[in-house]
Amino acid sequence: MEDIRNKGFATQQIHAGAKKDPYGALTMPIYMTSTFAFDSVQQGSARFALKEEGYVYTRAGNPTLSQVEEKMAVLEGGEAAVGTASGMGAISSAIWTLLEAGDEIVASNTLYGCTFALFSSDMPRIGFKVHFVDFTDLDALSAAINEKTKIVYFETPCNPTLKVIDIEAVCKLSHEKNKNACVMVDNTFASPYLQQPLKLGADVVVHSATKYINGHGDEICGFIVGSKDFIMAVHGSGLKEMTGAVMDPHCAFMINRGLGTLDLRMEKHCANAMEVAKFLHDHPAVEKVYYPGLEDFEGYEIAKKQMRLPGAMLSIDLRGGRDAVGEAINKLKLCRIAVSLGDAETLVEHPATMTHATHSAQDLKDSGITEGLVRISVGREDAADIIDDLKQALDSLL
Numbered sequence: 488m489e490d491i492r493n494k495g496f497a498t499q500q501i502h503a504g505a506k507k508d509p510y511g512a513l514t515m516p517i518y519m520t521s522t523f524a525f526d527s528v529q530q531g532s533a534r535f536a537l538k539e540e541g542y543v544y545t546r547a548g549n550p551t552l553s554q555v556e557e558k559m560a561v562l563e564g565g566e567a568a569v570g571t572a573s574g575m576g577a578i579s580s581a582i583w584t585l586l587e588a589g590d591e592i593v594a595s596n597t598l599y600g601c602t603f604a605l606f607s608s609d610m611p612r613i614g615f616k617v618h619f620v621d622f623t624d625l626d627a628l629s630a631a632i633n634e635k636t637k638i639v640y641f642e643t644p645c646n647p648t649l650k651v652i653d654i655e656a657v658c659k660l661s662h663e664k665n666k667n668a669c670v671m672v673d674n675t676f677a678s679p680y681l682q683q684p685l686k687l688g689a690d691v692v693v694h695s696a697t698k699y700i701n702g703h704g705d706e707i708c709g710f711i712v713g714s715k716d717f718i719m720a721v722h723g724s725g726l727k728e729m730t731g732a733v734m735d736p737h738c739a740f741m742i743n744r745g746l747g748t749l750d751l752r753m754e755k756h757c758a759n760a761m762e763v764a765k766f767l768h769d770h771p772a773v774e775k776v777y778y779p780g781l782e783d784f785e786g787y788e789i790a791k792k793q794m795r796l797p798g799a800m801l802s803i804d805l806r807g808g809r810d811a812v813g814e815a816i817n818k819l820k821l822c823r824i825a826v827s828l829g830d831a832e833t834l835v836e837h838p839a840t841m842t843h844a845t846h847s848a849q850d851l852k853d854s855g856i857t858e859g860l861v862r863i864s865v866g867r868e869d870a871a872d873i874i875d876d877l878k879q880a881l882d883s884l885l
């Protein structure tokens with residue numbers, strides 16, 4: 488469809504990237520092949536030299552992937568996208584494409600645990616300087632960006648405190664301070680249905696598509712979205728040569744299927760989350776609810792400005808602190824104790840000992856993660872049933 492970029496989100500999530508199949512298949516088939524045969528040596532050489540379009544080897548490209556990559560590019564409002572083997576594969580492939588010796592990174596001080604570990608341990612280990620900053624403090628951010636800054640990296644809402652960062656303000660400031668800095672946003676918690684960072688000035692979006700993009704809890708995968716030139720560079724270097732973290736064709740097929748219902752799933756997730764957040768807000772065992780949809784939450788106004796809906800991730804501090812966590816959470820009967828998010832099932836976890844277990848006590852403090860913080864990925868069950876289950880578990884603390 489020629490003008491797919493002018494269509495509505497629902498139309499795009501169904502039709503973008505669709506290709507004419509030689510057999511008329513309506514659904515993109517799974518091209519489960521590692522390599523592609525050439526008609527001649529000349530053709531193979533021409534494809535390697537990028538003088539002829541066509542596929543060579545699935546690590547460099549595959550028709551099932553191409554379709555879903557085109558769809559993600561359209562949904563995020565980017566020129567191009569590339570599928571990866573995981574969210575961490577997306578993040579590492581994107582940063583390896585950019586970094587040169589001597590470059591520095593400015594990163595948000597509240598990040599998913601493995602991303603934080605990558606920036607706080609692994610990058611310094613191999614010689615890259617990383618400055619951690621609270622991105623809601625624009626003066627501190629401004630002070631951290633210098634002429635060596637190659638990447639400005641953040642998530643919003645942040646995992647697991649749901650801190651909301653003003654995407655437009657951060658992009659504007661970063662580019663003013665250093666026009667060559669690449670602003671990279673992890674859009675996992677929102678999905679493109681709720682928020683499109685590229686349209687607010689970001690250069691690159693990364694995703695753990697394991698979460699809302701797939702939405703069914705049965706794949707590990709990721710995406711990088713950005714300009715055509717950057718995605719070409721990721722294909723040719725970061726992904727193809729440095730990480731090899733490519734998405735497999737079966738996964739691309741599953742993602743294509745999942746994306747077709749993204750808007751419907753997000754609407755249900757968000758409606759449920761709002762009801763759950765209101766219930767938790769009034770429960771006497773709960774000290775604080777971290778949810779961008781609640782008016783008394785710090786990020787409420789910015790979330791309203793840059794998100795279609797406030798999402799379906801929330802966290803709570805229990806009045807009883809760390810001791811109350813095990814006591815209450817072990818009583819859940821419907822909600823499952825598990826990491827990950829964006830699945831049909833409501834998932835509950837304890838960041839300090841699970842997703843953010845590699846954080847030191849000081850890292851937890853700097854990230855705003857308390858020992859009693861419980862993170863909830865509100866699922867797509869009936870809201871009343873989720874609330875009933877949380878109520879019986881939390882009532883046991885009274």
Ligand SMILES: Cc1ncc(COP(=O)(O)O)c(C=O)c1O
Pocket residue numbers: 573574575576599601602642646673675676694695696697707708709827
């Ligand atoms: C915000 C965020 N980014 C990235 C990742 C990493 O994604 P994956 O587990 O697909 O590698 C996660 C995983 O939980 C996440 O929550």
